Amino acid sequence: MNSADLGRRVGVPSTALFTDQYELTMVQAALKAGTADRRSVFEAFTRRLPEGRRYGVVAGIGRMLDAVENFHFDDEMLTFLREQNVVDGPTLDWLADYRFSGDIWGYPEGEVYFPGSPILRVEGSFAECVLLETVILSILNHDSAIAAAASRMSAAAGGRGLIEMGARRTHELSAVASARAAYIGGFDTTSDLAAGFRYNIPTVGTSAHAFTLLHDTERDAFRAQVDSLGRGTTLLVDTYDVAEAVRTAVEVAGTGLGAVRIDSGDLLLVAHRVRQQLDELGATGTKIVVTSDLDEYAIASLAAAPVDAYGVGTQLVTGSGQPTCSMVYKLVARAVSADPAEPLRPVAKKSLGAKTSVGGRKWAARRLDENGVAEAEVIGAGPVPAELADRQLLAELVRGGEVIAREPLDAARERHIAARSGLPMSAMQLSRGEPVIPTEYM
Known part of the structure; x- marks a missing residue:
């Protein structure tokens, strides 16, 4: 334990009054x-x-x-x-x-x-x-x-990707500490840029439902995202109709689409249907990311689903109870x-x-x-x-x-x-x- 700390300890104030x-x-x-x-x-x-x-x-x-x-x-x-x-x-x-x-x-x-x-x-x-x-x-x-909650989720995920995305569910400084602890416990990436900046944790993020709603059609939203971020991006497909969105996503991005994200509904059922649809459209390499109030039990219940990565927020940054x-x-x-x-x-x-x-x-x-x-x-x-x-x-x-x-x-x-x-x-x-x-x- 003698190697240099690679994190950025920038602008660290005195901690002396963080006391009773x-x-x-x-x-x-x-x-x-x-x-x-x-x-x-x-x-x-x-x-x-x-x-x-x-x-x-x-x-x-x-x-x-x-x-x-x-x-x-x-x-x-x-x-x-x-x-x-x-x-x-x-x-x-x-x-x-x-x-x-x-x-x-x-x-x-x-x-x-x-x-x-x-x-x-x-x-x-x-x-x-x-x-x-x-x-x-x-x-x-x-x-x-x-970290303990993250470890349990990591064990339940069985090697599938884990994204920490709880910044909006806790205090802004706790969010950074939580992303750090989650990374130790087995998460792969975070959505929190402050955590990425301070601790060199890989960061990820694409778009929310608001981006789709901003545009006149879902197709317009997907095209704007692909034009900006490339075909390897992740498209959010549950704003309106999932099946129609998946079809549109592949038409816009082609079979090289990076991933689709599902954020609502019966995730087990929807993931199976989306995987089948993607394969039928020739997008066999497109990954499926699921979010929506996941915890270790929900992740374990999706073990049989064709899911490639999980995004976890509230339950992670609150220690899963x-x-x-x-x-x-x-x-x-x-x-x-x-x-x-x-x-x-x-x-x-x-x-x-x-x-x-x-x-x-x-x-x-x-x-x-x-x-x-x-x-x-x-x-x-x-x-x-x-x-x-x-x-x-x-x-x-x-x-x-x-x-x-x-x-x-x-x-x-x-x-x-x-x-x-x-x-x-x-x-x-x-x-x-x-x-x-x-x-x-x-």
């Missing part, structure tokens, strides 16, 4: 108590997967690294905090000089995870680590939820001073109910069976067993405050394909179930 007020008030109180510099270890993890999911997907690591790198308080922010009486003068002075100087380890982007997996480990002083809690969780919870991963960021170990030689002491929340955690600075490894298939997520706070030494999952991301692990987005995408293929086959089932492998603590 109590992060700053904790710093103020800790500074006054003399405990702010205590060496600490925080971990991000989830206690459970979203209901029915068999595995999670780590996404947002690259964006998180950008956020940590750009987490600093400028004069305008400090003035705001002063005028709003958020923190006192000594704390404002401390914040003015803030730059994260600790270490971060984490699961590489695209890797899969399970309940308890220490997806991220942040080490440094209490004050500098606790400030990062909200922005880290905001990024990881959103991006990992989208699971818009967050419920990750938390907890203090798991701390020393009694800032001295690096001072031993770390495990700490953990022990409240009643499900909101308990396991203390200690942890490692994680994935144990494989005799066939090389994952059989358990193993987590421990002591020595790593020799048989798991080469199966460890945490990678060094930040050392001494410096990001050392940027990588091209395609590396995360390829890693996810490999990680998913290493899970038991039941991981690909869309029926509700438990995590596909157990989490074991040592």
Whole structure:
């Protein structure tokens, strides 16, 4: 994970106020108590997967690294905090000089995870680590939820093309992050140009129903599009009558027409009819793209249909019903001073109910069976067993405050394909179930 990040980190503003007020008030109180510099270890993890999911997907690591790198308080922010009486003068002075100087380890982007997996480990002083809690969780919870939905859709698509097209269904900045996460999870292209610009994701797009309605006839609309974009374009054929539109499309573009898109109706039935009609007209190479509120279940139901690509919007950018991963960021170990030689002491929340955690600075490894298939997520706070030494999952991301692990987005995408293929086959089932492998603590 040492190659250069190929994305454009242009015009990235400070991320310091992407946080909750109590992060700053904790710093103020800790500074006054003399405990702010205590060496600490925080971990991000989830206690459970979203209901029915068999595995999670780590996404947002690259964006998180950008956020940590750009987490600093400028004069305008400090003035705001002063005028709003958020923190006192000594704390404002401390914040003015803030730059994260600790270490971060984490699961590489695209890797899969399970309940308890220490997806991220942040080490440094209490004050500098606790400030990062909200922005880290905001990024990881959103991006990992989208990537998990994308992965399920990718598995259901069975190698057919996937187009992310959800920009109009979510916040404009979330749309860019969603396209990035979807690409990691297995989508091939996006309709969002900002995502293409920032992250080098391939972009696609042709026309909407409005373009057809603009023209006096459907034939005029098709001719205008083909004249402008070429015969390889994709023509939208469900504005009026699908059969008539397909016939007109082939007459205008010829048998070399790139594709037709169907955006309504009984997609299974219509796709079969359109494929038969295209073949009869000699357009045997023309592809069929379907859209219309698809999710992983709809995609799976179209497995027997002659469909070449799926365009997915709303369900993808909302996590297909699971818009967050419920990750938390907890203090798991701390020393009694800032001295690096001072031993770390495990700490953990022990409240009643499900909101308990396991203390200690942890490692994680994935144990494989005799066939090389994952059989358990193993987590421990002591020595790593020799048989798991080469199966460890945490990678060094930040050392001494410096990001050392940027990588091209395609590396995360390829890693996810490999990680998913290493899970038991039941991981690909869309029926509700438990995590596909157990989490074991040592």
